[in-house]
Amino acid sequence: MTQFDWRPHFTDVLQYLESENRNAWHEQLTSQLIHRFEQQPHGDVARWQAALEQLPDVPQARVDLNRSAITVASPAALSASGLEALESGLRGLMPWRKGPFTFFDTRIDTEWRSDWKWDRVAPHLSDLSGRTILDVGCGSGYHCWRMAGAGAKRVIGIDPGLLFMFQFLAVKGYVMHAPVDLLPVRMEDLPENLELFDTTFSMGVLYHRRSPLDHLLELKGTLRRGGELVLETLVVDGPEGYSLMPEDRYGQMRNVWFLPSCPTLLRWLDRAGFTDARVVDVSVTTTEEQRQTDWMRFNSLSDFLDPHDPTKTIEGYPGPKRATIIARKP
Template sequence: MTHFDWQTCYQRLFEELTASNGPQARWAEQLRKQLTLRFEERPHGDMVRWLNALDGLPELPEVNGNLTCPAVTLESRTPLSSAQQEQLEASLKGLMPWRKGPFDFFGIHIDTEWRSDWKWDRVSPYLSDLSGRRILDVGCGSGYHCWRMLGEGAGRVIGIDPGLLFLFQFLSVKRYLGHVPVDLLPIRMEDLPENLQAFDTTFSMGVLYHRRSPLDHLLELKGTLRKGGELVLETLVVDGPEGYSLMPEDRYGQMRNVWFLPSCDTLLRWLDRTGFENARVVDVTETTTEEQRSTDWMRFNSLKDFLDPEDPTRTIEGYPGPKRATVIAEKP
């Protein structure tokens, strides 16, 4: 396969958006132009490899998905032959590195760099009932949490993440689950129309510290929500009083694009100043090398390589080690 039929891939989403009134119908027109640019005018250099990996996944009848267990799991009523198992594993390895998960494809367990299920377990007890809700997941990676949201009964989930490899990892799951109301768009937050006001819940997990202007990001997130909608925000934080925020000199944990790590009280103040209500910190957890690490499915450096070997409570640059807070707030 050398051509990605993105129009067929997103046909149902386009129909859904076009049938809506107001900003969503206009979004469909804008989105078509963005995806044409992404896939046809400026294709990624690894597209052929990823498409061939996706096309190499074996055709299997009667597939079921279990979206409520730690690993997003695909099961077949008919056992796979040894040839199908080999074909499946080769195709999945063609989509490495796998960073967010875990996943289980018919008995092949993909142990991803991140134990994203741990984050979900920390966040999910504090969420409003997701049944029937329309959800946006900003910076969704390979879509692991999108599948968990669907498993909790969400009516429609749209994930956005500009990483094209993430899209093909997501599609490796969706091709077996068929026409489910979950889509991943390879676009950035700033590619969304302003004041879309289309979602009941918007997630932004692991994005805020990558934004040069965190307040603008909060305002963008607010614009995606309907009145009374819920924001679920997870980001790196540091200890300190209200008003304190760490801005790294250059890198943080070897990441170049880290801008602001606020204290929890500062983060709550940011949410208040950008017009959210009832903002509350529901979880603060230090990231460990058990939650983020190299695996057979992600063989590059990971968290242990980014910490001070003499003091693992600090990053290799000398900053406080990664600590993440989850905040939930509402749009009035």
């Protein structure tokens, strides 16, 4: 197996940064990609590359970005050998956590019904047509594709998980020049105060940050003046000023730091300099929305809840409830 050639997959986004005169970010990103793929490559990259290369080449494939399942289809049915290679390649990229996706009638039933979250958020968004969007902690890029389907001019997702990147490339291989890219970097790997994006999404990230206010300030720095922040995070019931900090784990997750009440979260946004912040949705996460499937065979939400009281986590904390807040950078 030859070394993974990362350059063709990032040509579009690097050219985009050049066109926007973001030369410093272009140089920084290039160095980061060289480090990740050439200097300290992940041990599973060769396996994921081999899985990706099994996916059949279908020149007339088309991708529908406006269905609940991102759908790759072809005017002609795949051959038996093509379907076998497809199944093998997609299963080589397991576990699939964010989705769902359909590849030529092979449905990937992901752990998360990410389409449910999109359906809750989308009605409250500004028109995404022509907007430049950043999706922080984008996973496999499911929501990035939905943003493009809603008319976004350019979508850049960031997530350090390399498996997520290969799952994203499984879709992008059939729409090579879509204005959607996934960068395998962390929020802290971005240049400060980019002020590049019209809309920044941070969904399912804030509670993983040791300093939530610093995360809000980082998000603010990515936005142009007047830009929109879409923030989704775990919350708990309580008055302004109340926030739960788990003693150790929350729902078996070690890296959960702060679960604020909605009034506290609005105060945080105000202190970070956002305006017009409003809570647009509060939803309890159920075992229908997050669960084990044939494409994600590890433990999932039902294993993380109290078996005698599913309204609580296995540690005894309030069960997962998520709020979506939309705010503006003045």
